Amino acid sequence: MASPELIVVGSVALDTVTSPAGSVTEALGGSATYFSAAAAILARVGMVAVVGEDFPAEHLTTLSERGVALDGLETAPGRTFRWKGAYEEDLNLAITYDTQLNVFETFEPKLPALWSDTPFVFLANIDPRLQLQVLDMVPGTAFVGADTMNFWIEGKREELSRVIARVDCLTMNDAEIRQFSGEENLLAAIDATAGLGPEYIIVKRGEYGAMLWHAGDLFLLPAWPLGRVTDPTGAGDTFAGGFFGYLASQGEVSPTTVRHGLVLGTVLASFTVEGFSLTGLLAVTPAALARRVTEFGAMTAVTGTGPVLPAP
């Protein structure tokens, strides 16, 4: 297989999730998993992560059949990372019952030698200390994105700030960027964070869509209107995977590719939340994706003339 156009470094997890729609136990999850399963629809993606010796082989098959390059997926002694959580009425809010880092406690990311000239790199939500290690390994020419979460904002603000200062593109949800910046108003929060250095900031707003900041300009995109949400887990990682997957597939970062990329991320995330674990995302066919992208174009085109987006 040709070397990847896009690398993601992040977590692979076994998730136990309860939502109003039901529950799953030790299902395939993790930030790098959702990201790569989404990105692989659009581009050649390779994953850098770690699993324990207990990781079910069938999950490797799932990712591999999806086209995700697993050369960078290490198996370490011990147990796989586990997360246990629930969603109640407010599906925007995950309640964490238990987090077991397990093999992630001692993880040191390693980039396969053949991947060293990969042009797009995404540092999914993991310890900023690891994100900094990866930043030292990737070439200066790569377009690098990073995600994070409240846990690191609270516990590792200094390392996280150094990550943010070194990446091209930061993704955070609205609560996180407010928390990180100390600014309640979203524009003020973006301004304060942009001062650290990233060229692009994407604020994820859950069911309310996303906001992209670049060099003082804003782009606003609504979310896909969902009639049914089964499990919101992985929506943000899917969104980022669709966005970076599209950029990698086009090979360039331009005003048009970033906007189309956000549409792909938004639409792919709508599939993820329709099922537990990866079931919704894995069921996406090219035809189903193209149909929803076209519908989304029609739903958001101010000209009212229908589709404005090329199918991916």
Place this chain on the structure above:
Amino acid sequence: MASPELIVVGSVALDTVTSPAGSVTEALGGSATYFSAAAAILARVGMVAVVGEDFPAEHLTTLSERGVALDGLETAPGRTFRWKGAYEEDLNLAITYDTQLNVFETFEPKLPALWSDTPFVFLANIDPRLQLQVLDMVPGTAFVGADTMNFWIEGKREELSRVIARVDCLTMNDAEIRQFSGEENLLAAIDATAGLGPEYIIVKRGEYGAMLWHAGDLFLLPAWPLGRVTDPTGAGDTFAGGFFGYLASQGEVSPTTVRHGLVLGTVLASFTVEGFSLTGLLAVTPAALARRVTEFGAMTAVTGTGPVLPAP
């Protein structure tokens, strides 16, 4: 003056408002006031409402100079409608301290004879009993919209349902349509409400924008991203005024005019919330409006090619 292209029936009020930005006492407000002050920028609008004998003449001058036809504004014995409220950290949520209906307790709307063939009519937020009376007065050929609030959903559900069944276009905010339909999911709430009959349903989502439903199709529009909110009072009425004002100015309801109308409503509302009472909205110049419409087009155009909207 030529007869209006658009009539609004609603409230004229004296508002006492406190927000984190400051406060005003007995300032000009009311649903018909904000609606007509916005619509008058785009179309000939006439107001049907009532004020008390204590209503300051300067407010009449303000509305008249804005171009609002006041032939349908009655002065009744007694005091003008008053509302006293506040906004705290969450600017989406108004806290009501006091509502004095005063002259609205006995108001019977009367349509000036010359206005009887007006093609666009909006029933702003007032007692659904009065909205029904107006519906009996307007010709079957008019395009009629209605707004409401939680107070009537709780207290006059039966009358309100009859209003909804008879109008072409319903506007509600997200909390209201959830409350009215008993459905938590917004699409389910829209479906249930659409079953009553309106051809168009607009769900106002505050800082998250608006959603338009028509014949099973959805249109999604983000809100203008606000760096500064002084007073959210009247944002929804301004939005509706911009929307109906644009439709009236174009003289037709089409997929394109409704989408452009929502953009105008969104942009005009962004001016309203920048000042107390009508100060933000009254300060809008054609140039400032055109500039913000163009900027909004650029911020929401998925093609990334900049403005897609004609200036109004």
